[in-house]
Amino acid sequence: KAGVTQTPRYLIKTRGQQVTLSCSPISGHRSVSWYQQTPGQGLQFLFEYFSETQRNKGNFPGRFSGRQFSNSRSEMNVSTLELGDSALYLCASSLAGPTVSGANVLTFGAGSRLTVL
Amino acid sequence: AQTVTQSQPEMSVQEAETVTLSCTYDTSENNYYLFWYKQPPSRQMILVIRQEAYKQQNATENRFSVNFQKAAKSFSLKISDSQLGDTAMYFCALGADGLTFGKGTHLIIQP
Numbered sequence: 319k320a321g322v323t324q325t326p327r328y329l330i331k332t333r334g335q336q337v338t339l340s341c342s343p344i345s346g347h348r349s350v351s352w353y354q355q356t357p358g359q360g361l362q363f364l365f366e367y368f369s370e371t372q373r374n375k376g377n378f379p380g381r382f383s384g385r386q387f388s389n390s391r392s393e394m395n396v397s398t399l400e401l402g403d404s405a406l407y408l409c410a411s412s413l414a415g416p417t418v419s420g421a422n423v424l425t426f427g428a429g430s431r432l433t434v435l
Numbered sequence: 436a437q438t439v440t441q442s443q444p445e446m447s448v449q450e451a452e453t454v455t456l457s458c459t460y461d462t463s464e465n466n467y468y469l470f471w472y473k474q475p476p477s478r479q480m481i482l483v484i485r486q487e488a489y490k491q492q493n494a495t496e497n498r499f500s501v502n503f504q505k506a507a508k509s510f511s512l513k514i515s516d517s518q519l520g521d522t523a524m525y526f527c528a529l530g531a532d533g534l535t536f537g538k539g540t541h542l543i544i545q546p
Contacts, residue, residue: 361539421487426479
């Protein structure tokens with residue numbers, strides 16, 4: 319079956335612009351998580367969606383937002399881009415929703431590499 | 436707050452050697468999972484191994500095994516008979532009220 323698909327794979331924006339990234343999870347997976355990966359900060363959790371509801375949110379400013387559609391596809395949006403937003407944005411899906419014990423195995427997409435000039 | 440620390444930014448070993456990647460963590464949760472994920476160069480991150488905190492037996496997946504020391508909050512990954520394809524970034528992650536990743540260890544397998 320198809321894996322997690324992220325589009326676009328690469329994009330270049332300038333400061334002040336906004337960007338929307340898309341993630342299609344594995345068929346049947348209802349949970350989608352987003353992570354920002356940078357050389358300095360590593361992998362940082364952005365948010366998690368399950369059944370169209372944001373279930374968890376990381377420590378990012380309000381410029382970062384997301385949503386999930388009824389078919390489990392998810393988008394994240396970054397407004398008023400800053401140079402520091404340059405990163406690889408990873409989407410991951412899992413079959414089940416958030417659990418207290420964190421048992422879910424994530425399947426990651428290839429990422430969307432954003433460069434802000 | 437949960438933390439995951441990987442103290443080895445980079446390691447290099449010869450092919451066929453055994454290598455151990457270190458990971459320590461901190462959480463106030465009693466029930467949690469620990470993971471090692473692998474991110475090969477320009478490729479997708481994939482799960483290597485998963486360990487439930489309540490299980491004392493260390494998880495094993497073929498050449499990959501863990502040494503889970505709950506009291507010490509340590510979760511190291513051992514790769515036996517290392518292969519060139521093992522070259523990748525390895526991330527330790529703690530699952531409890533969200534997933535927290537360490538900064539990663541860049542493992543290089545030399546021919």
